[in-house]
Amino acid sequence: MVTRETSPVDTSVLEDGLGDSEDSSDVDEEEELFQPPQTECVASPQYDDEEGYDVTALQPAIRKSGTKVEPSTLRASHVLGKGAFCEVRANLCSKSEHLVAVKRARTDVVANMHALAERDLRIESMMLASLKPHINIVSYIGWGEDAYGFFIVLDLVPETFHARFSKWQAESQRLPNEAVSRRILTKCWPARCFRRRWDALWARRLGAARDLASALAHLHSNSVMFRDLKPSNLGFRGDILILFDFGLAKVFTGDDGAFVPTPETGSARFMAPEVAKGEKYDHSCDIYSFGLMLWQISRLRMPFVDYNEAIHFQTVVQGGARPKLPARWQSDLKYLISISWAEERKRRPTAIRAYDTLVTILESYGAPRSIDSIRSEIKSC
Numbered sequence: 476m477v478t479r480e481t482s483p484v485d486t487s488v489l490e491d492g493l494g495d496s497e498d499s500s501d502v503d504e505e506e507e508l509f510q511p512p513q514t515e516c517v518a519s520p521q522y523d524d525e526e527g528y529d530v531t532a533l534q535p536a537i538r539k540s541g542t543k544v545e546p547s548t549l550r551a552s553h554v555l556g557k558g559a560f561c562e563v564r565a566n567l568c569s570k571s572e573h574l575v576a577v578k579r580a581r582t583d584v585v586a587n588m589h590a591l592a593e594r595d596l597r598i599e600s601m602m603l604a605s606l607k608p609h610i611n612i613v614s615y616i617g618w619g620e621d622a623y624g625f626f627i628v629l630d631l632v633p634e635t636f637h638a639r640f641s642k643w644q645a646e647s648q649r650l651p652n653e654a655v656s657r658r659i660l661t662k663c664w665p666a667r668c669f670r671r672r673w674d675a676l677w678a679r680r681l682g683a684a685r686d687l688a689s690a691l692a693h694l695h696s697n698s699v700m701f702r703d704l705k706p707s708n709l710g711f712r713g714d715i716l717i718l719f720d721f722g723l724a725k726v727f728t729g730d731d732g733a734f735v736p737t738p739e740t741g742s743a744r745f746m747a748p749e750v751a752k753g754e755k756y757d758h759s760c761d762i763y764s765f766g767l768m769l770w771q772i773s774r775l776r777m778p779f780v781d782y783n784e785a786i787h788f789q790t791v792v793q794g795g796a797r798p799k800l801p802a803r804w805q806s807d808l809k810y811l812i813s814i815s816w817a818e819e820r821k822r823r824p825t826a827i828r829a830y831d832t833l834v835t836i837l838e839s840y841g842a843p844r845s846i847d848s849i850r851s852e853i854k855s856c
């Protein structure tokens with residue numbers, strides 16, 4: 476079976492960091508207009524995969540639950556980003572006169588991969604169309620089909636996670652080293668001033684982590700596993716974090732919710748060990764990835780940055796290694812991260828518990844408990 480992650484074009488599954496291949500900054504400036512497919516855009520004959528998705532069966536479901544968008548109402552503009560198999564472009568929608576994001580299968584991959592990418596897109600379309608809207612999940616506008624194939628139309632997320640992450644890093648570098656200075660600078664005026672700025676930066680970052688927990692809580696309470704949580708699937712509108720890319724999302728059922736997985740589901744760096752090892756997994760695989768994301772947001776550094784795929788598998792997946800938790804971090808934060816990436820999936824917290832913990836931590840940084848309506852919305856699902 477072929478999965479998105481085993482594709483020959485996805486040569487660096489560990490490369491999801493700053494300046495990685497999915498970053499929009501890598502996009503060729505010359506390539507302004509949408510090019511016709513170089514490969515034949517064939518309908519996949521039988522892409523029933525091991526998880527029982529039948530593309531031919533998906534099509535009517537999409538037609539029922541999503542809004543059809545007329546291709547003539549869209550005018551393609553610049554590339555927003557590329558994944559291993561899909562390309563996302565800003566398009567001007569003549570009806571709303573707004574820029575929207577249009578996601579299609581990439582045309583520069585082999586025909587077989589193009590067909591698989593379209594299959595994932597149809598799944599993504601169906602998933603987004605059936606999900607109740609949530610402030611931290613990309614809004615789905617509809618789907619369409621033209622000479623180049625199937626596409627989905629989404630709200631445009633203005634800022635990538637990578638761009639915001641770089642801003643956080645720059646902001647942190649402009650301040651004195653927190654670990655040293657908090658101890659040295661006590662009581663004096665600059666200390667109070669710096670403390671306010673450190674706290675404000677922590678609050679902004681942990682606010683993003685809280686948004687992520689809220690998005691996951693929404694998905695899990697609707698029996699959806701995201702399965703591909705990583706920086707390149709996140710963005711920002713203002714200070715609100717937005718989760719996108721539902722190509723690998725899947726509905727889970729059953730008592731313990733465990734599945735025999737697709738072995739390479741999600742990107743290696745953020746992938747739960749049980750998924751990487753091809754063992755049974757459930758929605759707690761998203762919590763493992765969340766734990767690593769929370770560490771990255773707190774540490775302002777990519778986890779396992781020096782590890783190649785083989786070393787990662789040996790030390791993290793098989794050896795159980797995790798990034799270090801600095802002693803100076805709040806104990807609640809350290810505890811939340813360490814249980815989120817626990818080896819034993821039953822020990823990991825639910826997304827709603829992670830959300831509650833982050834709201835409490837945020838209060839200690841002066842953030843108000845203003846978004847509790849989100850929690851009640853999650854609970855009512």
Ligand SMILES: Nc1ncnc2c1ncn2[C@@H]1O[C@H](COP(=O)(O)OP(=O)(O)O)[C@@H](O)[C@H]1O
Binds near residue numbers: 557631708720722
């Ligand atoms: N709604 C959106 N608004 C703005 N940029 C987007 C949007 N969706 C995706 N992107 C950009 O396109 C890239 C690839 O999209 P993604 O949905 O992650 O595709 P893939 O399934 O190939 O990983 C993302 O990393 C991001 O930079």
Ligand SMILES: [Mg+2]
Binds near residue numbers: 558707708720
């Ligand atoms: Mg992606």
